[in-house]
Amino acid sequence: MAMIETRLDGDGSTATGRAVIDAAVHNEVPSMRALFPYLAEYWVEHINNTLFKGPTEFYYPPSSPIAARPGSRPVGTDAEAPLAARSKTSLSAGAPPASKLSLVREQLLKTTCVEAAILCSPYPVDSLHNPDAAIALASAVNDWQIAEWLDKEPRLRASIVVPIQLPALAAREIDRVAGHPGFVQVALPVRTQHPLGSRLYHPVWEAIARHKLVAGIQFGGVPGNPPTPSGWPSYFYEEYVGASITFASQLTSIVAEGVFDQFPTLRVALIEAGFTWLPPHMWRFDKEWKNLRRLVPWVKRPPSEYIREHVHLTVQPLDGPADPRRLLRVVDQLGSDDMLLYASHYPRVHATDPEERLIRHLPETVARKVRSENARALYGL
Amino acid sequence: MVMTQARPEARARTRPALIDGDFHNELDSIKDLYPYLSRRWQEHLETHGTRGPQGGYYPRFMDHREDARPPSGRVSGSEVGHSTKDYLDPYNVAHAICIPLTVAGRQSNLDLDAALATAVNDWQIAEWLDRQPRLRASLVISLENPPAAVAEIERVAHDKRFVQVQFSGRPQEPMGRRKYWPIYEAAAKHGLHIMSHAFGSYGNPILGTGWPSFYLEEHIGPAQAMQANVVSMVAEGVFEHFPTLKLVSVENGFGWVPSLMWRMDSAWTLLKSEVPRLKRPPSEYIREHLYLTTQPVEEPHKPEHFLELLEQYGDLVDHLLFASDYPHWDSDDPDFALPNQLPDEIKRKIQYENARKLYGL
Numbered sequence: 001m002a003m004i005e006t007r008l009d010g011d012g013s014t015a016t017g018r019a020v021i022d023a024a025v026h027n028e029v030p031s032m033r034a035l036f037p038y039l040a041e042y043w044v045e046h047i048n049n050t051l052f053k054g055p056t057e058f059y060y061p062p063s064s065p066i067a068a069r070p071g072s073r074p075v076g077t078d079a080e081a082p083l084a085a086r087s088k089t090s091l092s093a094g095a096p097p098a099s100k101l102s103l104v105r106e107q108l109l110k111t112t113c114v115e116a117a118i119l120c121s122p123y124p125v126d127s128l129h130n131p132d133a134a135i136a137l138a139s140a141v142n143d144w145q146i147a148e149w150l151d152k153e154p155r156l157r158a159s160i161v162v163p164i165q166l167p168a169l170a171a172r173e174i175d176r177v178a179g180h181p182g183f184v185q186v187a188l189p190v191r192t193q194h195p196l197g198s199r200l201y202h203p204v205w206e207a208i209a210r211h212k213l214v215a216g217i218q219f220g221g222v223p224g225n226p227p228t229p230s231g232w233p234s235y236f237y238e239e240y241v242g243a244s245i246t247f248a249s250q251l252t253s254i255v256a257e258g259v260f261d262q263f264p265t266l267r268v269a270l271i272e273a274g275f276t277w278l279p280p281h282m283w284r285f286d287k288e289w290k291n292l293r294r295l296v297p298w299v300k301r302p303p304s305e306y307i308r309e310h311v312h313l314t315v316q317p318l319d320g321p322a323d324p325r326r327l328l329r330v331v332d333q334l335g336s337d338d339m340l341l342y343a344s345h346y347p348r349v350h351a352t353d354p355e356e357r358l359i360r361h362l363p364e365t366v367a368r369k370v371r372s373e374n375a376r377a378l379y380g381l
Numbered sequence: 382m383v384m385t386q387a388r389p390e391a392r393a394r395t396r397p398a399l400i401d402g403d404f405h406n407e408l409d410s411i412k413d414l415y416p417y418l419s420r421r422w423q424e425h426l427e428t429h430g431t432r433g434p435q436g437g438y439y440p441r442f443m444d445h446r447e448d449a450r451p452p453s454g455r456v457s458g459s460e461v462g463h464s465t466k467d468y469l470d471p472y473n474v475a476h477a478i479c480i481p482l483t484v485a486g487r488q489s490n491l492d493l494d495a496a497l498a499t500a501v502n503d504w505q506i507a508e509w510l511d512r513q514p515r516l517r518a519s520l521v522i523s524l525e526n527p528p529a530a531v532a533e534i535e536r537v538a539h540d541k542r543f544v545q546v547q548f549s550g551r552p553q554e555p556m557g558r559r560k561y562w563p564i565y566e567a568a569a570k571h572g573l574h575i576m577s578h579a580f581g582s583y584g585n586p587i588l589g590t591g592w593p594s595f596y597l598e599e600h601i602g603p604a605q606a607m608q609a610n611v612v613s614m615v616a617e618g619v620f621e622h623f624p625t626l627k628l629v630s631v632e633n634g635f636g637w638v639p640s641l642m643w644r645m646d647s648a649w650t651l652l653k654s655e656v657p658r659l660k661r662p663p664s665e666y667i668r669e670h671l672y673l674t675t676q677p678v679e680e681p682h683k684p685e686h687f688l689e690l691l692e693q694y695g696d697l698v699d700h701l702l703f704a705s706d707y708p709h710w711d712s713d714d715p716d717f718a719l720p721n722q723l724p725d726e727i728k729r730k731i732q733y734e735n736a737r738k739l740y741g742l
Contacts, residue, residue: 066651194591195598227589228609229582229602230555237652238555238612241645242589245605249588252598276643280636280690283679284604291711292597294442304682319643321693329689330640333681351647 018355021375022117023314024218024271024343025108027149027158029054029123029141030074030099034148038140043133054137055124059189059220061236065349068097071107072347097347101149108346109155115372116381117344118185119149119158120218120271126164126189127222134163135173142177150182157379159187159216164204165223171203178211184379185214185269190243191221196250197257209263214378217250219243219272240317247273248281251307255285258298260306267378268311272345275313276320279333282307308336312378314343315354315370324361331362340370341378396473397729399715400736402674403578403631403704404468404477404516406509407445407458411484417500417507425493433487434584439596442710449708458708461512468707469515472715475733476742478544479509479518480578480631486524486549487583495529498522502537510542517740519547519576525583527563534564538571544740545574545629548610549581550603556610557617569623574672574739577610579603579632600711607633608641611671615645618658620666627739629672632706636679639693642667668696672739674704675731676713678720687720691727702739703732 029035032054036044046052060067074095098104108114123141128134141161149156160183162170177183186208194200196217208215226232227239227246247270260266282304289296289303299306320327331340342354359367375381408414411431415423445456451463458464469477485501488494501521509516520543522530530546537543546568554560556577568575580603586592587602589609607630614620614628642664649656649663659666681687691697703719706712719728736742 064652190590192590195588195593196590198591198594223590225591226585228555228613229551229585229587229589229606230609230613231553231585233555233609233613233616234558235616235652235655237648237656238609238616240652241612241616241641241648242609244640244644245608246589249590249593249598249602249605252601253588253590253593256593256595256598274644276640277637279681279686280634280640280679281604283636283681283686284634284677285601286682287677287680288597288601292595292600295595295597317644317647319640319647321639321643326693330693333686333689335682349651351650 019113019115019372020342021372022114022344023341023375024120025117025346026098026122027119028096028099030095035140035144038143043136055127057127057222058124059122068347069349072097074100101152116155119156120187120216121161122220123161124222131166135169138163138173146180157184158182159185161187164188165193167201167203171207174207185216188217189221190217190246190250191223191227193223193225195253197253197259205259205263209266214267214269216269216271244274244277255303255306256296260310261298270313272316273313274317274319276330312339312341314341316343316345317350318352318354318357337366337369338374341375342371398473398475399732401474401477401705402702402736403706404479405458406479406481407456408483409455409459414500414504417503422496431484433489437582439599441596446708446710461509465513476515479516485521491526494523498533517542517544519545521547525553530564531567534567545576548577550579550606551582551585553583555613557613557619565623565626569626574627574629576629576631603633604637608637615663615666616656620670621658628670631674634677634679635673636690672700672702674702675718676704676706684722698727698730701731702736
């Protein structure tokens with residue numbers, strides 16, 4: 001990467017008209033009723049007549065102000081009567097944010113110069129230990145995404161929802177819907193029961209690679225095991241901050257297990273991971289690989305080379321030193337201009353505006369890559 | 382950097398004095414502790430052995446450096462005389478902080494665990510501290526049994542050669558959880574620091590996503606595990622409640638500190654209302670309370686990135702402590718542990734001054 005110089009005179013922002021590809025919009029299912037057309041009668045009856053109303057646990061606290069920017073939650077006639085257990089665990093009645101295409105159009109696609117957006121559904125089928133329920137709901141969500149989002153809005157692409165806890169069923173679901181040109185990615189939660197590089201998940205990687213999809217590893221996951229190496233933390237704050245260490249752990253696993261050696265064309269997007277944690281992780285990983293590579297002889301090159309070649313990251317949540325010049329040094333430490341992706345993570349709220357804080361300070365060619373070109377190449381847009 | 386063959390002792394005079402923040406005093410076997418255990422526990426060990434959460438061991442090619450093995454054939458690092466001759470003297474180590482990695486603190490049988498912790502501390506006094514005045518020690522506790530841990534701190538804290546209380550890398554709960562607060566209270570009362578050494582687990586996998594397959598992954602993981610513990614201690618308000626307490630992170634690297642501080646501060650602006658015990662930006666607690674040892678030093682490909690790392694966190698150089706990890710396989714040779722391009726003044730702080738101040742040596 002060329003030495004980056006600070007460019008403080010930039011005026012570009014998404015609001016003032018620079019074209020962007022939004023690499024992550026987290027569309028939600030408005031209610032279980034919305035899935036009924038795509039569910040077998042058995043499950044419709046089950047949901048209508050038993051306590052089971054779908055997943056009850058979610059990646060973001062549903063009522064937290066950071067889960068929904070103002071206006072992203074359908075109200076009035078847009079809101080369906082909740083047929084979801086979600087209302088039992090949170091006080092918010094009604095449909096969740098980003099669950100209506102019309103609102104997403106209104107709030108996101110209209111007001112900014114969004115050329116295209118990648119939907120990345122956080123629907124938590126990974127929380128369902130009942131395998132039949134998990135696969136039925138995953139399939140229903142995917143069919144619902146086709147009918148309600150992809151077929152209605154040509155600027156959208158979407159991520160296939162899979163029950164990652166059931167790798168064989170997840171691979172089968174990828175095979176079932178990957179033919180739809182709107183699906184460009186498979187959504188995987190960063191928190192999983194086993195590290196994602198584990199051979200248990202081999203069928204999923206194989207299916208992702210065969211269909212030339214992107215593995216989109218996103219913030220969240222409710223696998224039932226604790227999110228830290230020391231057990232369960234007390235606060236969502238810890239989980240939000242600690243997500244970066246879980247992303248780092250998944251990268252360790254995916255590279256060490258040789259997933260990229262086995263599937264050399266595979267591409268991974270880390271979604272809502274942030275990126276400033278990555279350079280020190282690569283430094284440590286490369287050093288340890290030098291010492292211990294005899295344990296993983298298939299990893300032929302320093303891990304950082306695999307990461308730069310195969311891994312992309314959305315810029316949010318963007319943290320870093322206050323001085324933009326110093327932040328640019330961190331970008332330089334990544335060692336590649338091709339990794340960062342602009343993303344709004346609509347409807348979620350983050351602390352910083354990436355355009356203001358980072359992108360406008362980049363040299364124009366790099367800024368264009370972050371705003372759109374990296375995502376265009378990654379998702380074949 | 383793995384240590385090379387022992388260097389000629391003649392060089393000792395030209396080497397700067399060192400304080401080593403991670404020196405391992407090893408047991409050759411648990412039988413070394415028998416003189417410090419009652420007959421009841423000796424018999425228990427003979428009959429039932431030790432028993433803790435299992436399933437977390439990864440095959441590796443070696444634990445200890447063979448070249449550090451004493452002539453007696455005992456485990457490397459298990460004889461104070463040999464470690465002195467092999468390491469402390471030739472490398473001009475003025476002080477070394479003992480960190481015994483034993484089964485104490487990891488036993489499911491909490492009575493046995495407390496007895497073992499007591500035995501390890503008495504063994505440290507008799508066989509290390511009394512025999513080598515340059516040594517200081519880490520106070521071993523029955524970590525998952527705070528009342529016993531507090532009693533042990535009270536029992537030995539009067540011996541000022543104990544400078545810190547030892548935690549494993551992965552306690553049963555994140556280190557900020559209130560379960561451990563009585564330990565922090567006792568430590569703060571006696572002016573002891575809290576030290577967490579990489580590895581060691583009470584049944585939790587090294588990744589927050591389950592058990593990895595290879596020792597390589599296990600060996601990278603402490604950087605992540607320690608971050609979780611730092612986040613927890615800050616978020617729970619441990620440092621707000623115990624303003625004099627210091628946390629020493631050993632063998633977890635330090636390259637992750639700047640990005641963790643940025644992330645914590647940024648997230649705090651969004652989620653303040655959830656963690657009301659924090660009165661200031663989280664990074665301020667880290668700057669005041671966290672110290673980190675060097676080995677393993679992160680090694681960027683470009684040397685300037687290492688200097689940038691130090692700049693990113695202005696006073697990081699005041700919080701780094703040299704550590705060798707002697708006599709483990711991945712220990713650092715003091716002659717080569719720090720990047721060449723570091724100014725001498727910074728090297729001096731890391732090799733000596735910071736630890737001298739922190740431990741009052």
